[in-house]
Structures are given as C-alpha cells and as structure tokens.
Amino acid sequence: MSNSKVSKTLSYFKRYWILYVMLLLPVAFFIIFRYIPMGYIQIAFKNYSIVKSPWEMEWADNHGFQYFIQAFSNRDFLYAIRNTLMLNFLDLLFGFPAPIILALILNELAFKRFKRFTQTVVYLPHFLSWIIISGMALQLFAPTNGLINIMLNRMGFPSIPFLNDPVYWVVMYVLLGIWQSVGWNTIIYLAAIAGINPELYEAASVDGAGRFRKIWHVTLPGLRPTIIVLLILSLGHILSSEFDRPYALSNKLVTEVSNVISIFVYNYGIRGLQFSLSTAVGLFQSVVCVIFLFAANALAKKTGERGIW
Amino acid sequence: MVKSRSTRIGDWVIVFICVIAILVCLLPVLNIAARSLSTAEALIRNEVFLWPKGFNFSAYETVLSDSKYTWSLAWTAILTVICTIWSLFMTILCAYPLIYDNLKGKKFIIALILFTMYFNAGTIPTYLLLKELHLLNNPLVLIIPNCISVFYVIILRSFLYGIPESLRESAELDGAGPLRILVNVYLPLSTPVLATLALFYAVGRWNGFTDALLYMSDRKYYPIQLLLYNILNSINSIEVATQEGFTTPGLSETIKSATVMFATVPILIVYPWLQRYFISGVTLGAVKG
Numbered sequence: 001m002s003n004s005k006v007s008k009t010l011s012y013f014k015r016y017w018i019l020y021v022m023l024l025l026p027v028a029f030f031i032i033f034r035y036i037p038m039g040y041i042q043i044a045f046k047n048y049s050i051v052k053s054p055w056e057m058e059w060a061d062n063h064g065f066q067y068f069i070q071a072f073s074n075r076d077f078l079y080a081i082r083n084t085l086m087l088n089f090l091d092l093l094f095g096f097p098a099p100i101i102l103a104l105i106l107n108e109l110a111f112k113r114f115k116r117f118t119q120t121v122v123y124l125p126h127f128l129s130w131i132i133i134s135g136m137a138l139q140l141f142a143p144t145n146g147l148i149n150i151m152l153n154r155m156g157f158p159s160i161p162f163l164n165d166p167v168y169w170v171v172m173y174v175l176l177g178i179w180q181s182v183g184w185n186t187i188i189y190l191a192a193i194a195g196i197n198p199e200l201y202e203a204a205s206v207d208g209a210g211r212f213r214k215i216w217h218v219t220l221p222g223l224r225p226t227i228i229v230l231l232i233l234s235l236g237h238i239l240s241s242e243f244d245r246p247y248a249l250s251n252k253l254v255t256e257v258s259n260v261i262s263i264f265v266y267n268y269g270i271r272g273l274q275f276s277l278s279t280a281v282g283l284f285q286s287v288v289c290v291i292f293l294f295a296a297n298a299l300a301k302k303t304g305e306r307g308i309w
Numbered sequence: 310m311v312k313s314r315s316t317r318i319g320d321w322v323i324v325f326i327c328v329i330a331i332l333v334c335l336l337p338v339l340n341i342a343a344r345s346l347s348t349a350e351a352l353i354r355n356e357v358f359l360w361p362k363g364f365n366f367s368a369y370e371t372v373l374s375d376s377k378y379t380w381s382l383a384w385t386a387i388l389t390v391i392c393t394i395w396s397l398f399m400t401i402l403c404a405y406p407l408i409y410d411n412l413k414g415k416k417f418i419i420a421l422i423l424f425t426m427y428f429n430a431g432t433i434p435t436y437l438l439l440k441e442l443h444l445l446n447n448p449l450v451l452i453i454p455n456c457i458s459v460f461y462v463i464i465l466r467s468f469l470y471g472i473p474e475s476l477r478e479s480a481e482l483d484g485a486g487p488l489r490i491l492v493n494v495y496l497p498l499s500t501p502v503l504a505t506l507a508l509f510y511a512v513g514r515w516n517g518f519t520d521a522l523l524y525m526s527d528r529k530y531y532p533i534q535l536l537l538y539n540i541l542n543s544i545n546s547i548e549v550a551t552q553e554g555f556t557t558p559g560l561s562e563t564i565k566s567a568t569v570m571f572a573t574v575p576i577l578i579v580y581p582w583l584q585r586y587f588i589s590g591v592t593l594g595a596v597k598g
Contacts, residue, residue: 012411012413015486015487016409016412016487018486018487018488019405019406019409019412019487020406022402022405022406022487022488023402023403023406023418025399025402026399026402026403026422026457026462027418027421029399029453029456029457030421030422030425030457032438033435033438033453033454033455034425034429034430035425036438037429037430037431037434037435037437037438038430038434039434040430040433040434040435040437040438041430041431041434043433043434043437054437102330105323105326105327106327108319108320108323109320109323109324109327110320110323111324114324114327117331118327118330118331120581120584121330121331121334121335122330122331122334123584124334124335124577124580125334127512127516127576127580128516128573128576129515129516129517129518129534129572130516131516131518131534131535131537131538131541131572132516132534132537132569132572132573134538134541135341135537135541135565135568135569136337136338136340136341136569137337138541139340139341139344139562139565139566139569140337140340140341145352145353145355145562147340147358150355179333179334183330183334210315210316211316211319243519244518244519247519247522248538251542262432265431265432265433266432266522266523269432269433269436270432270433270436270523275433275437278432278433279431279433279434282430282431282432282433282434283431285431286428286429286430286431289427290427290428293427
C-alpha cells in the first residue's frame, strides 16, 4: 500500500520535476525581493545603525514605538496623511464615476468604426508617463505663455496660476488623473456591458423603454458587481499613495498639498537617511491599507455583494 | 430597425461628446509637437497653437547634439528591451506550472505570490536590502527587483488556464513533457496575451523612473524619464541651454517641448500596432482575476 504510494509519488516527480525547476526562479524572486525585506521592517521598532544587522540593533524607546510617536508628532507627516486622504478622496469622488459615464457613452455610440477610433484615442494617455504629462501640463498651463492662459487672456480673463497655487493644483491633480486614466478604465466596464444578456435590452424595448431607461434599468444593474469590486479596491487604497503622480506634478509652491506619504518617506528616508522613522511610517501605511481593504470587502459582503475574495 | 427622431438626435449628441473627448486627448500632444517645431521668437510672442510657426528642427538638432540626452535615450531603449524579455520569461515561468491542477504545493505557492499584492515591506526595507545586496547604483537594479508583476502573472495564468486541457492531455499521450508542451502548444496559442504583457512591461520600463530615483545615483544610468524630469524642473541646469547661444528663455522652451516629444514618440509609434491585442488581454485578467 505505502509502497505503491511511494512509487506513485516517484513517477509523479519523474514526470513533473521540470515544473518545479521552472518555478525556482520566480519563487526565488518573490522570496528575495518581497519577503526578505519584510525582515527589515523591525528597524521601525529599533534604533537604526549602519554597522549592525537589523537583528542586532537596539530596541527603540517607549517599548519600541518611539518612531511611531515621533512620526505622529511630526507636522510634515500629519500633513502627508491629510494630503493623501484628501487627494485619494477627491480621486474617488470624481475619478471613480468618470470611466463609468464614459463607458456608458461609448456603449451608446451607434457607429462601430467611430467607436473603435474613439477608444483607441482615449486609451492613449494611459501610456504616457507622469513626467511627460507633467511636462505637457507645465507648458499648456504656464502662467504667461501657456496655451490655456493665452486663450483666457484673449477672452478677457486674467491668467490663472493652475500649477502654482495650492487650491488650483489640487483641482489640476484630479483633472489630470482623470485625463490619464478615464479611457483606460472604461475597458473593464465595457467588457462587463458586453456580458449583459441582449434579451434584457430587447425586452426593455418591447416595454417601450427609451435610451435612458435602458441604461438605468438594464446597463447599470448589469455593471453593479463590477462597480462594487472596483469600489472596494479604491476604498482599500484610500491611504495608499502613488509616488509618480504627485512627485512629477509637484513643485516648490504647492508642497503643502502635494506632499503625500510616499513622498514623505522618500524625503525623510532616502534623502534624510532617517530609516527607522520612515520605515515606521511605511509600515503604518501598509497595515492601514490591509485593514481598510478587509473592512471594505467585509462591508460589501454584508450588503449581499460578492466581494473580491 | 427604424429609429425615432429623438434617438437619432441622441446618437449625434453622443458623437459630439466623443469628438470632444478625442480632442481633449489629442490637442495637448499636438500643441507640444507644434511648440517643439516652432521658433523661439514665435513662442515668446504666444503665436503657437496647434500648427508650428516658423517650422524648423533646430530644437531637435540641439537635443540630439547633447550626448547625455542621446545616450539616455539609447540606454533606456536597451534597458526596455532587456527588461521586457526578462520579465516575460519570468512571468511565463511563474504562470505556466500553476495551471497544473495536480501540482503539489500549488496552493502554497499561489498564496505566497498573492500575499505580496496586498502587503509589501515598503520603500525603505527594500532599499536597505538592495543596499546589502550591492545592487544600489548597479544597472541591474533597474531590471531585477521589479521584473515580475503579480497582476500580469494572474492575467497570463487565466489565459493559459482557458486553453482546453484535452490539448495538453493528447500531447502528454504522445510522450511530450511539460516543457515541450509549453513551447509547442501553449506559447503559440497565447501570442495575443504575450504581446499585451510585453507591451505593458515595455511601457512600464520606458515610463518608469521611481526605481531609478530611489536606487540609482549614477547619472550615467539615468533612464530618459528621470533626465526629462531634471530638464523640465530646472531651466538653468539644462545642459543644452547652457551651451553658448542657447540661453534665451524662448529657445529653452522649444527644447523642453522637443525633449518631451522624444520621450513620447516611441510610445506613439508602438501603440497603434499593439493596441488591437491589449483589450482582450486586460479584460481577461479583470474578469477572472
């Protein structure tokens, strides 16, 4: 009995050993570059020393929580939390519905070739880096010789400091975010719309429903599961912060609103060499993100949705 | 089907909205292109909108004569090719074994991989590890530490999973091992999704600068985006502008536009060729992932 089991296992490995060899490099990648750094997280609770390994460093004061206390009494960090939450919330409020609306519009396009062309064009900004977008924005919205301000001036309005004034900068941050991602994000909604049973539309037509009633009673309910899943993910990331986008768009005049947590970590950690403090901040952010993600998922399940797991 | 009049009006309203969306996406690019091809004087006089004034290539010539910029373009191109091949190779190695349902330890490996999507060690721990591995300021740091994207592994695995198992079984009956089945059966069938992932990895590398900003202080290995950032954000330190005769503010503006165009054009060239592939690839990962 056990003999046959052993020989079965042997023949299994004889046949499939190559699969394990294939997995060797990827698994090594994940262990080295994703799991081993987790061991370094402990420096958030220790006094960093360049000559010692993380295991040998001394514990920080206040039961190891010294650097968390320091972070929360640091004005820059509190601003970074506020800015992260504010920018992500605005992204959620305006950036989240935008692709849904665009997908509904694209879906209503009666001319198939024109629809394909429109899709091709609106996906394009997704492939431009934030540095390039920032470079374009700096020129288009420049206070004196940018295209937009020239046009405003010709229409008799004064120039607007689009990227140099904190309030306008926040607006531009959100608008440029929509510009970059709205087309791309329609893909997932268009796929979900394509999966809706066409008979539902026919039935609605028979009942005399017009364009808007069909959107309201057929398309939107069909999109509901997709919307919920993406909403959970966005809510889960409300305290996570991109780096590229705020870093590329920011400038010295708007740091009070553009410094998000990832930029704080860069400034204090990589440039300021305060490794313990910036690791503590990063850990705080990661943990809160995971908690938010689970909470949002649990909430969705409670309301009878499928959730992401 | 006969459409009512209000439906037809609605159709044209929607076309109108879409035309506006197209213009909003394209006009900024056209404006930058026009600026880069105009004379500095025309820019200062605010005459350039969508068509260049005093059409000339001098800004491009200036940028191309700057060896730092051309080297950075070439280096980023090399880097992008290497990264794309290596990432694709690793992604295939990671995704293919995981479609074998009877693979022992499969669940554990999948959990190991998925966990990194939800929790990561953070910037500084990763930085310290790379420092310990002597990868800082080493060109390999721009290739290795981010070579696999879990999301793309999921996309590829879903696609491979969708290929009928009977194909695999009949190949196994013919005596083919897993490696031969991958090369002769699975890879030829998955060119669309592989093209999609290659595009994503390539664009990611071409557009990426965060890793270089964090881990690379040797200016020789700066990818184009980082150099571009430095050019755009420091009018005076721009190498080309400090050369004699190029210090007029207007000209440095056209040069800025030209540098932006150089970093954008490669993407504009590849994009139309590959875009027919990527939609199927993205939706696949989205529906199953």
